[in-house]
Amino acid sequence: SQTIHQWPATLVQPVGSPLSLECTVEGTSNPNLYWYRQAAGRGLQLLFYSVGIGQISSEVPQNLSASRPQDRQFILSSKKLLLSDSGFYLCAWNKRRSNEKLFFGSGTQLSVL
Amino acid sequence: AQTVTQSQPEMSVQEAETVTLSCTYDTSESDYYLFWYKQPPSRQMILVIRQEAYKQQNATENRFSVNFQKAAKSFSLKISDSQLGDAAMYFCAYSGSGGGADGLTFGKGTHLIIQP
Numbered sequence: 001s002q003t004i005h006q007w008p009a010t011l012v013q014p015v016g017s018p019l020s021l022e023c024t025v026e027g028t029s030n031p032n033l034y035w036y037r038q039a040a041g042r043g044l045q046l047l048f049y050s051v052g053i054g055q056i057s058s059e060v061p062q063n064l065s066a067s068r069p070q071d072r073q074f075i076l077s078s079k080k081l082l083l084s085d086s087g088f089y090l091c092a093w094n095k096r097r098s099n100e101k102l103f104f105g106s107g108t109q110l111s112v113l
Numbered sequence: 114a115q116t117v118t119q120s121q122p123e124m125s126v127q128e129a130e131t132v133t134l135s136c137t138y139d140t141s142e143s144d145y146y147l148f149w150y151k152q153p154p155s156r157q158m159i160l161v162i163r164q165e166a167y168k169q170q171n172a173t174e175n176r177f178s179v180n181f182q183k184a185a186k187s188f189s190l191k192i193s194d195s196q197l198g199d200a201a202m203y204f205c206a207y208s209g210s211g212g213g214a215d216g217l218t219f220g221k222g223t224h225l226i227i228q229p
Contacts, residue, residue: 032214043204043221051214088156092216100208101148102217104158
């Protein structure tokens with residue numbers, strides 16, 4: 001069966017520090033991968049998606065970047081965090097060539113202080 | 114661009130009663146998917162129910178059912194016999210079915226409170 005792992009679960013970082021959140025999927029090949037952000041009391045905003053290794057599409061211009069160094073690995077990064085980067089970050093996947101239902105990781109609560 | 118609107122920030126229902134959560138969406142596509150996701154206090158996103166737009170029959174999953182009105186672009190979720198475990202944020206979501214991979218578009222959510 002397919003599983004998705006996302007870590008860390010909680011992160012507190014000072015303004016201006018770097019960020020690296022990692023997500024891996026097991027039990028499937030060539031998944032579409034996604035990073036969403038959920039601000040407090042808000043819906044989910046799509047940040048990045050990827051259909052393959054090295055292929056990244058950005059939905060919202062911002063202080064963040066994403067990379068996909070391996071087929072089932074998706075990384076969210078920042079060189080210098082801003083206060084506005086605080087939020088709950090969710091990694092998700094679905095089947096290749098499909099815009100079908102998403103399967104989500106357990107999320108990372110990022111607090112930038 | 115597609116948009117999803119949930120006009121009820123919060124709903125409250127007595128345990129064992131029925132509640133309906135509203136969702137409307139805007140799209141120019143004729144075929145697409147609609148979803149309801151549940152986010153309990155653990156914040157894990159859980160798929161509740163899924164509807165394919167070309168299917169006229171409303172989807173049902175145990176106590177959860179939808180009222181899909183394609184012409185009105187409405188997709189409401191009905192929860193029957195509400196249970197304490199149903200307390201959560203509920204998100205309506207849309208995706209196109211054209212084989213793309215640009216993910217789901219979510220509404221802002223409805224916070225469902227179950228009164229014991």
